[in-house]
Amino acid sequence: MxxxxxxxxKYIRRxxxxxxxxxxxxxxxxxxxxxxxxxxxxxxxxxxxxxDQFPVPENIAPVDAYCIFVDSYYGxxxxxxx
Numbered sequence: 001m002x003x004x005x006x007x008x009x010k011y012i013r014r015x016x017x018x019x020x021x022x023x024x025x026x027x028x029x030x031x032x033x034x035x036x037x038x039x040x041x042x043x044x045x046x047x048x049x050x051x052d053q054f055p056v057p058e059n060i061a062p063v064d065a066y067c068i069f070v071d072s073y074y075g076x077x078x079x080x081x082x
Contacts, residue, residue, distance in 0.1 A: 023073045024050045032062040041065040
């Protein structure tokens with residue numbers, strides 16, 4: 001007789017999203033295009049057509065660019081410090 005086989009624990013890695021929540025229409029349809037060599041970030045909503053373009057630093061993630069976009073949309077005055 002053998003002993004009971006142990007279960008293998010599966011770890012699920014969470015990934016950052018590729019689509020984000022639009023502050024205008026409320027759907028997950030915002031895509032972010034970063035052109036790091038030009039220093040430009042473009043935000044486009046596929047549903048309502050909301051667009052924005054702003055300068056971004058070289059070492060920025062799409063999530064950080066989305067946060068800058070949401071802050072500018074709601075009118076937050078001070079930019080994030082790094």
